[in-house]
Amino acid sequence: MRSLIAVILLAVIGLGLALCLSDMPFGANHIATAEKAGRHYLEKAPQETGSANVVTAVVVTYRGFDTLGEVTVLFIAAIGLGMVLYRRKKQEGKPPQPASFVLQTGCCFLFPLILILGVYIFLHGHLTPGGGFQGGVIVASGFLLAYIGCADMKIRHRWFEATESLAGSAFVIAGMAGLAAGGSFLMNFMPKGNFNTLFSAGIIPIIYIAIGLKVGAELTGLIANLLERAE
Amino acid sequence: MSFLFENSYYIAAVGLILIGLYIMAAKKNLIKVIIGLSFFETGINVLLIAAGYIRGGSAPIFSHPDMQAGKMVDPTPQALVLTAIVIGVAVLALALSLAVRLYEHHGTLNLRKIRELKW
Numbered sequence: 001m002r003s004l005i006a007v008i009l010l011a012v013i014g015l016g017l018a019l020c021l022s023d024m025p026f027g028a029n030h031i032a033t034a035e036k037a038g039r040h041y042l043e044k045a046p047q048e049t050g051s052a053n054v055v056t057a058v059v060v061t062y063r064g065f066d067t068l069g070e071v072t073v074l075f076i077a078a079i080g081l082g083m084v085l086y087r088r089k090k091q092e093g094k095p096p097q098p099a100s101f102v103l104q105t106g107c108c109f110l111f112p113l114i115l116i117l118g119v120y121i122f123l124h125g126h127l128t129p130g131g132g133f134q135g136g137v138i139v140a141s142g143f144l145l146a147y148i149g150c151a152d153m154k155i156r157h158r159w160f161e162a163t164e165s166l167a168g169s170a171f172v173i174a175g176m177a178g179l180a181a182g183g184s185f186l187m188n189f190m191p192k193g194n195f196n197t198l199f200s201a202g203i204i205p206i207i208y209i210a211i212g213l214k215v216g217a218e219l220t221g222l223i224a225n226l227l228e229r230a231e
Numbered sequence: 232m233s234f235l236f237e238n239s240y241y242i243a244a245v246g247l248i249l250i251g252l253y254i255m256a257a258k259k260n261l262i263k264v265i266i267g268l269s270f271f272e273t274g275i276n277v278l279l280i281a282a283g284y285i286r287g288g289s290a291p292i293f294s295h296p297d298m299q300a301g302k303m304v305d306p307t308p309q310a311l312v313l314t315a316i317v318i319g320v321a322v323l324a325l326a327l328s329l330a331v332r333l334y335e336h337h338g339t340l341n342l343r344k345i346r347e348l349k350w
Contacts, residue, residue: 006256010249017245026238027286031305038283038305045306046293054291054303058310070314077321081328129290133317196293215317222324226331 050192051126051201059131060204064186068171071214075168078218085225099149107149114142122212126201132208136215143220147227155224160217167214174203174210240281247274261333261340265326272319276312283308 024030031038045057059067099107121128122135143155178187186203193200235242247270254267288304330340337345 003253003257006253009256010253013252014245014249017248021238021241021245021282024282026241026281027284029285031285038307039300041306042291042300042303052293054293054306055309055313058306059313063310067314070318073318074321077318077325081321081325084325084328084332127292127294129292131313133313137317137320219317219320222321226324226328 046195049188049201049204050195051204052196053126053128053131055129056126056131056204056208057201060207061186061188064175064207067211068175068186071168071171071211074215074218075164078222081222082225103149107145111142111146114145115139118142118212118216122208123205124198125208125212126204127196127198132211133215135208135212136217137219139212139216140219140223144223147223154228155220157221157224160221160224164214164217164221167210167217170210171207171214174207178203240277240284244274244278244281247271247277250274259341259343261330261342264342265323265330268326269319269323272315272322276315276319279308279312279315 030036031042033039034043041054041058041062045051045054045062049057049061051057051060098104118135118138118141120135121130121138122132125131125135175186178189179185181187181189186207188202188204190202190206192202198205251267251269251271251274254270255264258264258267283305285304287302289298289302291303291306291309292298333345334340339345
């Protein structure tokens with residue numbers, strides 16, 4: 001009975017989606033005319049923002065306020081997880097076995113390399129595919145590896161919370177500085193520099209470094225809350 | 232056959248969305264419901280990216296002086312999905328933490344046996 005209702009519901013939703021998609025054939029050039037937003041971003045973003053990666057320009061400058069909201073959603077999810085898992089009951093059963101020597105050595109070898117890769121990706125967010133969100137997730141995956149490989153690993157929560165708050169404040173302060181200097185929130189008021197080099201694109205790299213640190217610290221906090229055994 | 236081939240990305244995306252919704256509606260185990268949520272979210276991300284694709288377009292990055300704006304795909308859906316993926320991870324973690332709490336409280340993850348979650 002329950003699956004029958006589910007299947008009928010799915011048929012209705014699938015039909016609706018198919019009807020919507022029949023209006024937009026796959027691969028058609030839907031941004032051909034000049035008044036479309038995507039066309040404007042592609043034509044004007046390199047001059048207006050100085051960023052070679054148009055997706056980064058859209059995320060950090062054109063839709064920067066939206067990105068601030070997304071970062072807030074992430075923050076609220078992390079706080080919610082911390083609150084839900086606060087003061088868990090002591091778990092029964094044996095403590096986890098320490099990992100083997102090979103696994104521990106491999107983790108110690110790979111952990112700094114993964115952190116460097118994450119930092120590289122969020123530093124070059126305005127030049128190559130990637131950016132603050134992706135780099136932050138890679139940093140957090142390095143900590144996940146360390147947690148899985150070394151059973152007694154524990155992070156210092158204070159430090160991660162401080163990093164997260166400072167990075168979040170840096171994002172807002174960069175936006176406010178744009179308000180003070182140019183008259184609009186998150187305005188790109190700094191010099192654009194040479195196109196397609198590391199020191200270019202004004203405040204975009206600064207904001208992406210802040211986002212990268214914030215996302216990395218936040219997701220590491222999530223992993224720590226989920227994996228640490230209750231005292 | 233050529234219809235299937237032309238629209239394979241749309242079909243995969245809608246398929247993922249429908250599979251995820253079916254799991255969320257019909258399964259009893261809370262962990263499976265959360266897996267369904269993850270399927271649903273992946274399907275929506277694939278759908279958005281496929282909707283922004285333009286045939287023959289390259290990634291919207293001016294990494295080379297010869298790149299032309301006319302030969303690039305739409306950057307807007309990519310910018311939306313970029314943040315949505317990370318938010319999805321955080322929402323998944325929140326859902327799993329709620330599942331941990333429910334298991335500690337009720338001793339089961341079966342949604343039919345947890346009285347408050349029956350429908």
